[in-house]
Amino acid sequence: MSESDETGGEAAAMEEALRSEGVRLTRQRRAILQVLAEAADHPDAPELHRRVQEADDTVSLATVYRTLSVLETKGVVQRHAFEGAPARFETADAPHHDHIIDLDSREVIEFTSPEIERLQKEIARRHGYEVVSHRLELYCRKRR
Amino acid sequence: MSESDETGGEAAAMEEALRSEGVRLTRQRRAILQVLAEAADHPDAPELHRRVQEADDTVSLATVYRTLSVLETKGVVQRHAFEGAPARFETADAPHHDHIIDLDSREVIEFTSPEIERLQKEIARRHGYEVVSHRLELYCRKRR
DNA sequence: GTTTGTATTGCAACTCATTCGCAACTGCAG
DNA sequence: CTGCAGTTGCGAATGAGTTGCAATACAAAC
Numbered sequence: 001m002s003e004s005d006e007t008g009g010e011a012a013a014m015e016e017a018l019r020s021e022g023v024r025l026t027r028q029r030r031a032i033l034q035v036l037a038e039a040a041d042h043p044d045a046p047e048l049h050r051r052v053q054e055a056d057d058t059v060s061l062a063t064v065y066r067t068l069s070v071l072e073t074k075g076v077v078q079r080h081a082f083e084g085a086p087a088r089f090e091t092a093d094a095p096h097h098d099h100i101i102d103l104d105s106r107e108v109i110e111f112t113s114p115e116i117e118r119l120q121k122e123i124a125r126r127h128g129y130e131v132v133s134h135r136l137e138l139y140c141r142k143r144r
Numbered sequence: 145m146s147e148s149d150e151t152g153g154e155a156a157a158m159e160e161a162l163r164s165e166g167v168r169l170t171r172q173r174r175a176i177l178q179v180l181a182e183a184a185d186h187p188d189a190p191e192l193h194r195r196v197q198e199a200d201d202t203v204s205l206a207t208v209y210r211t212l213s214v215l216e217t218k219g220v221v222q223r224h225a226f227e228g229a230p231a232r233f234e235t236a237d238a239p240h241h242d243h244i245i246d247l248d249s250r251e252v253i254e255f256t257s258p259e260i261e262r263l264q265k266e267i268a269r270r271h272g273y274e275v276v277s278h279r280l281e282l283y284c285r286k287r288r
Numbered sequence: 289g290t291t292t293g294t295a296t297t298g299c300a301a302c303t304c305a306t307t308c309g310c311a312a313c314t315g316c317a318g
Numbered sequence: 319c320t321g322c323a324g325t326t327g328c329g330a331a332t333g334a335g336t337t338g339c340a341a342t343a344c345a346a347a348c
Contacts, residue, residue: 024295024344060298100273109271116263120282123255127244129284136280138264140273168315168324204327230305
């Protein structure tokens with residue numbers, strides 16, 4: 001544990017959480033978890049697969065998809081399906097946030113707005129609903 | 145024109161707009177436009193196809209998709225890709241709105257919030273961006 | 289350690305929504 | 319009317335993601 005840095009610790013913490021949920025920890029899952037914890041961006045499944053294979057080229061794309069599903073249902077990973085693009089993934093360490101998508105670079109910026117959050121709840125209530133989940137994405141271009 | 149009601153007028157208005165944009169008005173496109181104008185809900189392509197075929201069973205699903213693309217680029221139709229479901233469509237008559245999706249009935253309720261809209265622009269600006277488009281969806285359940 | 293039963297994997301085949309190639313057809317400008 | 323570029327129907331192709339199945343590998347019990 002002396003050699004672990006932040007992302008190393010993150011992956012380890014996730015493994016811990018998964019083990020206690022009865023998820024079997026395989027070589028493949030460890031590798032995927034590791035790469036995801038190290039990722040600063042929001043990779044899609046094929047990109048994740050590519051990165052995982054650098055460390056372990058026996059991992060198949062199917063397993064990447066299956067593992068992502070497991071991790072998502074266990075609350076360890078978040079899936080985002082942005083407009084007209086394959087789904088992208090990130091670790092669910094940060095509490096909650098919405099996204100700005102840079103239309104030119106496809107870069108993703110995270111933000112939170114308690115104010116918007118509050119207004120959403122209020123609007124739902126006004127219509128007789130309660131919010132189970134929501135999706136807020138701003139497709140943007142850099143201002144010059 | 146004496147027998148036309150609101151939706152009839154809506155379809156006619158759209159045809160007008162399209163003709164002036166140089167879009168060729170075929171029997172199929174008229175039928176699709178008509179059905180869309182009459183729809184109170186947000187049908188997906190196969191459902192739209194089903195409804196169109198009641199009036200004209202020579203219209204193919206491929207043409208429904210192609211027509212929807214044309215109508216979308218001409219700004220006459222709006223496409224919405226809600227979570228984990230095929231895209232759904234509506235006429236772009238109302239100015240702009242976001243959606244509440246009833247998770248149980250799949251019903252869609254429209255709403256607007258100038259306040260949220262304003263906050264979105266502000267957030268984008270704070271990050272050096274300007275909003276090109278956005279997507280705000282509230283996945284909800286009825287309150288009891 | 290070894291055994292063992294079940295979860296997990298790799299592969300290839302499959303699904304689902306949507307798009308495309310192409311030959312036949314048809315609005316509509318002249 | 320004519321002509322031809324824009325449209326259509328068909329079925330085949332695509333792209334993202336899922337699944338059946340036999341082989342494999344966790345990890346709990348010995």
